[in-house]
Amino acid sequence: MVFLCGAGVSAPQLPNFENLVRQVYASVGEERTPAEEHAFSVGRYEEALGALARRLVRADDVIDATAEILRVPAEPDITHHTLILRLSRDGIGRPAVVTTNFDTFFERSLMQSYSPEFATAESAAGQDIPAPGSSRFHGIVHLQWKAL
Known part of the structure; x- marks a missing residue:
């Protein structure tokens, strides 16, 4: 079994994409233009x-605003991540x-359960x-999305 996980598994510690965009606009002190509002309203964040x-x-x-909003807590709650990793294990x-x-x-969950080397070996993105x-x-x- 393969688990497909999105932003919800890391909530409420990190925002989903919609809330991230809302927070970025607020952080830089800008309102959405009509074109930006249209893109936002149809989910093209x-x-x-x-x-x-x-x-x-x-x-x-x-x-800069995005990086600040997405700053990971020093002690994140990875309970959901640990449970998903345990449930997704093969034979x-x-x-x-x-x-x-x-x-x-x-990866943090894997590091707590095993070792940093195991977590690194078990993580892939991009061409890997x-x-x-x-x-x-x-x-x-990790499926990557290019936002900007």
Whole structure:
């Protein structure tokens, strides 16, 4: 069994994408333009953020605000992540989780259960993602989204 996990597993410690965009706009003190509001209303949050960044004098304000909002707590609650990893284990104990999350809460859970080396070996993103169904398809697979 493979678990597919999104932002909800890390809530309320980190916002979902919609709330992140709301918070970024508030942080930089801007209102959405009509075009940005349309993108936001149809769930194209990355489009709204990109448009905001392009119209600001200092586009890095969006990145700085996002980084601040997504600052991980020093002692995050990884109870849900630990449970999902345990439930997703195959016959020889390897977890299989696919996540759209960019946080490392699943890896932190593995580090507490095993070791930092195991957590690193069991995590993949980008070109390192193993082919689905292959013998290497296990661990924590991060699906990446380019927001800006």
